[in-house]
Amino acid sequence: MQQRDLEPFETTSADGARLHGMRRPGTGTPVVLVHGVAMDRRIWADSGFLDAVPDADLLALDLRGRGASERVGLPQRHGIDRHVEDVRAVMDLFGHPEYTVFGVYFGGRTALRVAADDSRVTRAYSFCAHAEEVELPDDAVEQEAAAIEAPDGHRYLTDHFHRVGAPDWMVDACRRVDLPELAAVTRGLWHGSARAVQRRNPGQDLVLITAEGDPERDVFTAGERRLGARIWLVDSPTRVRAAHRLAEVGARVATEAAGQAAGTGAR
Numbered sequence: 001m002q003q004r005d006l007e008p009f010e011t012t013s014a015d016g017a018r019l020h021g022m023r024r025p026g027t028g029t030p031v032v033l034v035h036g037v038a039m040d041r042r043i044w045a046d047s048g049f050l051d052a053v054p055d056a057d058l059l060a061l062d063l064r065g066r067g068a069s070e071r072v073g074l075p076q077r078h079g080i081d082r083h084v085e086d087v088r089a090v091m092d093l094f095g096h097p098e099y100t101v102f103g104v105y106f107g108g109r110t111a112l113r114v115a116a117d118d119s120r121v122t123r124a125y126s127f128c129a130h131a132e133e134v135e136l137p138d139d140a141v142e143q144e145a146a147a148i149e150a151p152d153g154h155r156y157l158t159d160h161f162h163r164v165g166a167p168d169w170m171v172d173a174c175r176r177v178d179l180p181e182l183a184a185v186t187r188g189l190w191h192g193s194a195r196a197v198q199r200r201n202p203g204q205d206l207v208l209i210t211a212e213g214d215p216e217r218d219v220f221t222a223g224e225r226r227l228g229a230r231i232w233l234v235d236s237p238t239r240v241r242a243a244h245r246l247a248e249v250g251a252r253v254a255t256e257a258a259g260q261a262a263g264t265g266a267r
């Protein structure tokens, strides 16, 4: 976030975890920003997203175990329901009647779950994570957690993300994560993250975003039908490489927010 107008905030999640975040004051419906698994709130400035949304009122939290927020240690305290509670704690802190929630990767899936659980969310965007049930391959995910908590865990992550063409801001984010905590988050995916996300509030505007070339694009269009969600496609061969387009997507979010303010926003 631009250094000039940042306001740090702290709050406590439903299970007592202390959370840190930053507010960048602006206009219109506040936008809660939710980062992905191996990330923290710095990605929003580093990716150029913030500069692409110059007027919005932005609330960027560090999810539990990431950034400056409390390390909670146990996979059971990293289930998706705890992530949802983290986001709702931020919405409680600022007390607005309505929020937009924008999340990337697992933060996007979390944004959809927050919308399902909380009618204060009037618009939710999921960047590169769909809403359908997933098969968590126990061995692959456990192998990933073991690789992450090994002494060269940062190298495992940065090598992988480099190899698949992730942008520097995503590779750099991996270097900042606390490895034992990230292994717990990874094992925490077994606690609820595999379930499909339901739409429980008819008036919400749900937007699923993925890459033109995403092999799982049909899973996103399944969400379009099942949830009555909108689909945005970015010009990218894969979901990981779509991260290079995050600022561009931010500009589209800003346009929608401006349109809504002017009363012409698509619902």
Ligand SMILES: COC(=O)C[C@@H](NC(=O)[C@@H](NC(=O)[C@@H](/N=C1/NCC(=O)N2CC[C@@H](C)[C@H]2C(=O)N[C@@H](CCSC)C(=O)N[C@H]1C(C)(C)C)C(C)(C)C)[C@@H](C)c1ccccc1)c1nccs1
Binding pocket: 036, 037, 038, 105, 106, 109, 128, 129, 134, 135, 136, 137, 140, 141, 144, 156, 157, 160, 161, 186, 189, 193, 194, 239, 240
């Ligand atoms: C195809 O994958 C991609 O398009 C990369 C993309 N992933 C995803 O969209 C989603 N995930 C996945 O599809 C798979 N899940 C994984 N493990 C769970 C998982 O994601 N992580 C655990 C560690 C953490 C770094 C994170 C992660 O990033 N690991 C990457 C590998 C990168 S470095 C090692 C990663 O995908 N691994 C896979 C393996 C099976 C290879 C282990 C399944 C099993 C859920 C289908 C993710 C949003 C999600 C969606 C729903 C529930 C849980 C998680 C990215 N997300 C962030 C940046 S890029």
